[in-house]
Amino acid sequence: MIAPGRIQPGVWTILTPRWRGALARVRQERKSRAKFLLLAFTGIGFWTAVFGVAWRVLRYIQKVQDIGPLLAGKMLSVILLAFLSILLLSNIITALSTFFLARDLDLLVAAPISWFRLYLSKLGETIVHSSWMVGLLALPIFTAYGVVFSGGPLFPFVAMAAVATGPPAP
Secondary structure, eight states, X not given: OOOTTSOOOXXXXXXXXXXXXXXXXXXXXXXXXXXXXXXXXXXXXXXXXXXXXXXXXXXXXXXXXXXXXXXXXXXHHHHXXXXXXXXXXXXXXXXXXXXXXXXXXXXXXXXXXXXXXXXXXXXXXHHHHHHHHHHHHHHHHHHHHHHHTTOOTTHHHHHHHHHHHOSOOO
């Protein structure tokens, strides 16, 4: 039990060792320029390929008379459903490993931290670890939609905000 007058550490304070460890690994890996360049070129190549395929498909669909925009909307629905499925599976697997198999769990449970702050820190860690891939994959696809349907330069950010907030209430 935690004493009522005691000041609790914030969620960011609880996560500080994890982020500092990740930052130290990035700094250590950055010394290897060849590995960083290979990873950067692979990522840029993958993004370019995903954007190119999505752009070609959407340009073809856009030219179809009468049902082109409807077909593009249905394709976007299928893509979002696939992202939701990937996120669901990834969140379950990551949550199990973050909440039950983490190495720092014994230390955090023994620390004078309220259960709610511990839960919030583990929840934030789970969200970041399980969702980064979908966000990176969605960016070139949404950008292709914005380019083909003239969404403007801020379209990817507006699309990401719309996906993050969810559908409007009926």
